[in-house]
Amino acid sequence: xxxxxxxxxxxxxxxxxxxxxxxxxxxxxxxxxxxxxxxxxxxxxxxxxxxxxxxxxxxxxxxxxxxxxxxxxxxxxxxxxxxxxxxxxxxxxxxxxxxxxxxxxxxxxxxxxxxxxxxxxxxxxxxxxxxxxxxxxxxxxxxxxxxxxxxxxxxxxxxxxxxxxxxxxxxxxxxxxxxxxxxxxxxxxxxxxxxxxxxxxxxxxxxxxxxxxxxxxxxxxxxxxxxxxxxxxxxxxxxxx
Amino acid sequence: xxxxxxxxxxxxxxxxxxxxxxxxxxxxxxxxxxxxxxxxxxxxxxxxxxxxxxxxxxxxxxxxxxxxxxxxxxxxxxxxxxxxxxxxxxxxxxxxxxxxxxxxxxxxxxxxxxxxxxxxxxxxxxxxxxxxxxxxxxxxxxxxxxxxxxxxxxxxxxxxxxxxxxxxxxxxxxxxxxxxxxxxxxxxxxxxxxxxxxxxxxxxxxxxxxxxxxxxxxxxxxxxxxxxxxxxxxxxxxxxxxxxxxxxxxxxxxxxxxxxxxxxxxxxxxxxxxxxxxxxxxxxxxxxxxxxxxxxxxxxxxxxxxxxxxxxxxxxxxxxxxxxxxxxxxxxxxxxxxxxxxxxxxxxxxxxxxxxxxxxxxxxxxxxxxxxxxxxxxxxxxxxxxxxxxxxxxxxxxxxxxxxxxxxxxxxxxxxxxxxxxxxxxxxxxxxxxxxxxxxxxxxxxxxxxxxxxxxxxxxxxxxxxxxxxxxxxxxxxxxxxxxxxxxxxxxxxx
Ligand code: HEM
Ligand code: SF4
Ligand code: SF4
Numbered sequence: 001x002x003x004x005x006x007x008x009x010x011x012x013x014x015x016x017x018x019x020x021x022x023x024x025x026x027x028x029x030x031x032x033x034x035x036x037x038x039x040x041x042x043x044x045x046x047x048x049x050x051x052x053x054x055x056x057x058x059x060x061x062x063x064x065x066x067x068x069x070x071x072x073x074x075x076x077x078x079x080x081x082x083x084x085x086x087x088x089x090x091x092x093x094x095x096x097x098x099x100x101x102x103x104x105x106x107x108x109x110x111x112x113x114x115x116x117x118x119x120x121x122x123x124x125x126x127x128x129x130x131x132x133x134x135x136x137x138x139x140x141x142x143x144x145x146x147x148x149x150x151x152x153x154x155x156x157x158x159x160x161x162x163x164x165x166x167x168x169x170x171x172x173x174x175x176x177x178x179x180x181x182x183x184x185x186x187x188x189x190x191x192x193x194x195x196x197x198x199x200x201x202x203x204x205x206x207x208x209x210x211x212x213x214x215x216x217x218x219x220x221x222x223x224x225x226x227x228x229x230x231x232x233x234x235x236x237x238x239x240x241x
Numbered sequence: 242x243x244x245x246x247x248x249x250x251x252x253x254x255x256x257x258x259x260x261x262x263x264x265x266x267x268x269x270x271x272x273x274x275x276x277x278x279x280x281x282x283x284x285x286x287x288x289x290x291x292x293x294x295x296x297x298x299x300x301x302x303x304x305x306x307x308x309x310x311x312x313x314x315x316x317x318x319x320x321x322x323x324x325x326x327x328x329x330x331x332x333x334x335x336x337x338x339x340x341x342x343x344x345x346x347x348x349x350x351x352x353x354x355x356x357x358x359x360x361x362x363x364x365x366x367x368x369x370x371x372x373x374x375x376x377x378x379x380x381x382x383x384x385x386x387x388x389x390x391x392x393x394x395x396x397x398x399x400x401x402x403x404x405x406x407x408x409x410x411x412x413x414x415x416x417x418x419x420x421x422x423x424x425x426x427x428x429x430x431x432x433x434x435x436x437x438x439x440x441x442x443x444x445x446x447x448x449x450x451x452x453x454x455x456x457x458x459x460x461x462x463x464x465x466x467x468x469x470x471x472x473x474x475x476x477x478x479x480x481x482x483x484x485x486x487x488x489x490x491x492x493x494x495x496x497x498x499x500x501x502x503x504x505x506x507x508x509x510x511x512x513x514x515x516x517x518x519x520x521x522x523x524x525x526x527x528x529x530x531x532x533x534x535x536x537x538x539x540x541x542x543x544x545x546x547x548x549x550x551x552x553x554x555x556x557x558x559x560x561x562x563x564x565x566x567x568x569x570x571x572x573x574x575x576x577x578x579x580x581x582x583x584x585x586x587x588x589x590x591x592x593x594x595x596x597x598x599x600x601x602x603x604x605x606x607x608x609x610x611x612x613x614x615x616x617x618x619x620x621x622x623x624x625x626x627x628x629x630x631x632x633x634x635x636x637x638x639x640x641x642x643x644x645x646x647x648x649x650x651x652x653x654x655x656x657x658x659x660x661x662x663x664x665x666x667x668x669x670x671x672x673x674x675x676x677x678x679x680x681x682x683x684x685x686x687x688x689x690x691x692x693x694x695x696x697x698x699x700x701x702x703x704x705x706x707x708x709x710x711x712x713x714x715x716x717x718x719x720x721x722x723x724x725x726x727x728x729x730x731x732x733x734x735x736x
Contacts, residue, residue, distance in 0.1 A: 033458065034458050035460065036735060037461050039336070039461065043336045047330045047332070113370045206439070212439060214316075214434035215434055218445060
């Protein structure tokens, strides 16, 4: 019953909240979508927190994504022990980096008066779930070796079954690791709170900057096409409104 | 030819009295809010001085603006690669202490203090944390050369002129002028180019550069990229903000608040037409050519070919007429009296300055305070601010450019003195006029626009035709009888 609740109900509720909430916030509360940078108030401590935290997460995110999408590739890579060790050590290092960064960020929030002024209740929630998430992940890596091998057997089928709307929880519920269960549950909790926290900022990562031209000019009224157009209403909604 | 229209500006520094009325007018309208207290979209600096934020001109620290990169330009501290790499922490971003910590006073204490032997005082409290603070700096802390050893001496423009610099700090030679600054609404804005989320844009119809508050994600790259430090981060809302050139006022035919309120009447505003195809080539030209080619990018609004190209681009006839009457066109193109501030940042700013023709020198000799020059004003090469210093501000180091302008200003003065007082030798005047290629009529016109200009001479604002542009957002037939735009979100900080 509990397993049903945690591994079937929670994921679907989380995903539903995430989708509806994020789209709503993006479309109707655009002003509130921001990384809420606090660098302006404090820059040095932020460097030692934000950099290791984000770069650690950055690589871990892609690691998880690859393991989820191409588990066989990961297993093939792990065929040689050296390679397995490299992969596991690297992932662990990124995890440590993220944890170190998170500690630095939390210390900064606690000690710097100016930053405290811009810390909201939801920020506290964010730090708590991130602590649980990262620590449980590191524990899984340490106590249940080697994750990159058994991931494909226990987790990938479960996650896939969720996404194809045919939840199979046998593998995950029989796993004998509390840390792994905490890690999965807290992951879905994070997904659920994305629309209500500063987490929204990574949904708007500016990839399109890479192909956009540097300068942007927007006309409020395209008189040139007005003259040549026969349509009564030529207006294309301008991007900035 | 790709003709576009731009609202451009001229500030006549000889007329600025440093009253800061402009700054206050702007503050009261736009930045009197939480998170924006420290912002001065319009600020007035004393030069020499370090300015606001401190040493903003030091691009080795702040990495603002563009640098020449072969046939093109690239952003100095931001851009696609550097920006995305530094997005988690921007190493070149100025922080609150580089501006100043905004404060207020506990006025209530003056009333509630218990009776005692001492006068009650209102202690200063930080507007960020609410705690009592000791005020250590402010937006014009070095006003009128206050604290010169710490400020004026550290002026970035003086790094290259050590011997003259020492001379400048002799008491008898000390001088300064004011430098009011707002966003330059550049032709090649570094702020726009640096914004990863594309929140910044230049308005096609009048060239005003704005930040879309809904799309800004606080990646704070524009703060670094603007070499003039005229894009500010609102620490409370988590959005960047900048001077909007009072566009709601412009659209209804009023001058921006800082222009409208200017006590010294130093400000001029009008349309310049320019050829947008040339932007990249001009921005990336050799440093010696920058000023000339920048001024060349603006075209003659009377030229029939220009008028034809402008109409083909959809520029309204009313705008072209405004361009023909533009006081900015006269100062910048016709008379070549106004220069851009720090053209070497390569953003092609649209705010031009008529440099100050500094007063004659005097010094104390044998206990007598006397003019050190024989004639009334002295030669321009003996101005108290070294020419190299002015050149570092207004012409990327080219002293000839500044000298040309100062000579012209001097010639106008001599000519007018000839007309009104008549105590100067006629050949002295005609010599000065000939050297600068000025006719008596032009000199009179310069004098008139400088000294006697009325409100409508100083601000020639083209109609914005907003009544037409509304049709882009709504079908006017459908919303007949309604009011307003119908989209509004309270600017509350996100979670
Ligand atoms: C690649 C996408 C991401 C980008 C571009 C990004 C960018 C940023 C930026 C600019 C800040 C503000 C830093 C400052 O104060 O100046 C920030 C803060 C933060 N980010 Fe990210 N981020 C990303 C991904 C993530 C992820 C995946 C998470 C967690 C799941 C995360 C969690 C946080 C947290 C908790 C903070 C607050 C840090 C603090 O000020 O204490 N970010 N991020
Ligand atoms: S002065 Fe700065 S903020 Fe203004 S347009 Fe130029 S680069 Fe952008
Ligand atoms: S209001 Fe005019 S005269 Fe006064 S400081 Fe501003 S620019 Fe100078």
